[in-house]
Amino acid sequence: MNEFQVELPDGSMMPRLGMGTWYLGEGRRPQTEEIEALRTGLDAGMRLIDTAEMYGEGEAERLVGKTIAGYRREDLYLVSKVYPHNAGRSHLRESLEASLDRLGTDYLDMYLLHWRGSVPLAETVACMQDAVDAGLIRRWGVSNFNLADMRELLSLDGGANCCANQVLYHLGSRGIEVDLMPWLAERHIPIMAYCPLAQAGGLQRGLIDSAAVRNVAQSHGFTPMQVLLAFVLHQPNAIAIPRSGSREHTLENAAVLQNPFTDEEFEELSRAFPAPNHPVPLDME
Numbered sequence: 288m289n290e291f292q293v294e295l296p297d298g299s300m301m302p303r304l305g306m307g308t309w310y311l312g313e314g315r316r317p318q319t320e321e322i323e324a325l326r327t328g329l330d331a332g333m334r335l336i337d338t339a340e341m342y343g344e345g346e347a348e349r350l351v352g353k354t355i356a357g358y359r360r361e362d363l364y365l366v367s368k369v370y371p372h373n374a375g376r377s378h379l380r381e382s383l384e385a386s387l388d389r390l391g392t393d394y395l396d397m398y399l400l401h402w403r404g405s406v407p408l409a410e411t412v413a414c415m416q417d418a419v420d421a422g423l424i425r426r427w428g429v430s431n432f433n434l435a436d437m438r439e440l441l442s443l444d445g446g447a448n449c450c451a452n453q454v455l456y457h458l459g460s461r462g463i464e465v466d467l468m469p470w471l472a473e474r475h476i477p478i479m480a481y482c483p484l485a486q487a488g489g490l491q492r493g494l495i496d497s498a499a500v501r502n503v504a505q506s507h508g509f510t511p512m513q514v515l516l517a518f519v520l521h522q523p524n525a526i527a528i529p530r531s532g533s534r535e536h537t538l539e540n541a542a543v544l545q546n547p548f549t550d551e552e553f554e555e556l557s558r559a560f561p562a563p564n565h566p567v568p569l570d571m572e
């Protein structure tokens with residue numbers, strides 16, 4: 288592993304900093320601005336883009352498709368997610384092909400089950416494996432799986448091919464450090480941290496304007512949002528996918544890789560916002 292990539296269970300490397308796309312492509316900003324933000328990120332080295340069929344019911348994938356037109360496919364790392372109700376024999380292939388079509392590509396680097404639904408896990412695993420064999424996805428993973436879900440998944444035929452678990456993780460929500468994160472780390476399965484900026488601080492009152500975040504921001508020359516991102520990236524088994532529709536914010540996020548935290552800075556933040564000392568339910572906002 289180097290600082291910017293993490294090795295997956297299949298031996299391939301995955302970038303540790305990418306871009307989320309929830310709420311992009313839905314008209315909150317002019318599309319040209321959002322495309323410019325994503326291209327700025329790609330050009331700054333954030334070549335991983337996380338999206339989902341759910342986001343804007345395909346609009347985020349369409350926006351990503353427009354964004355990446357003209358880029359070399361092998362320079363990109365595209366992740367999308369299937370709705371749980373589409374993650375079985377009857378719909379997964381159709382959903383996947385629709386995502387590929389909107390993205391304007393013929394394969395995904397990783398395909399995730401967005402959250403666990405009523406389709407039996409073994410059926411989803413078999414469909415994912417079929418999609419790998421068909422060359423439509425390079426590998427697959429899951430999202431919003433707690434430790435019990437992960438144990439069950441890895442006990443299934445082919446379940447150990449799961450390459451990532453995308454879960455909520457930020458300075459103010461550290462429950463996964465108690466059990467899920469170490470369990471995954473032992474198996475070299477990274478977490479993809481969603482909401483790494485706690486949705487610009489909105490998920491937890493008092494986080495970005497706390498004394499600890501402000502102090503570290505000032506001494507390190509970061510904005511509070513960069514502090515939150517650097518905190519997540521200090522965890523060696525974490526990939527972070529902050530979302531921004533702003534060119535300036537995207538550049539700030541990309542810059543975090545050039546200036547990582549020391550262990551002391553990590554500890555200072557950690558003391559102010561400690562992980563719980565007992566297992567807690569998986570946070571989903």
Ligand SMILES: NC(=O)c1ccc[n+]([C@@H]2O[C@H](COP(=O)([O-])OP(=O)(O)OC[C@H]3O[C@@H](n4cnc5c(N)ncnc54)[C@H](OP(=O)(O)O)[C@@H]3O)[C@@H](O)[C@H]2O)c1
Pocket residue numbers: 306307308309310337338401430431453454480481482483484485486487510512513528529530531532533535536537539540
């Ligand atoms: N698997 C799941 O169930 C799941 C759930 C939630 C999210 N996700 C994925 O994770 C991604 C990230 O999570 P998220 O979008 O919920 O939240 P987030 O990345 O924690 O926060 C996004 C917010 O932060 C702002 N922001 C970004 N960079 C900033 C900066 N440098 N300075 C100031 N503000 C900044 C953005 O506004 P601007 O646009 O103005 O920059 C936006 O309001 C999603 O987009 C999605 O791809 C997955």
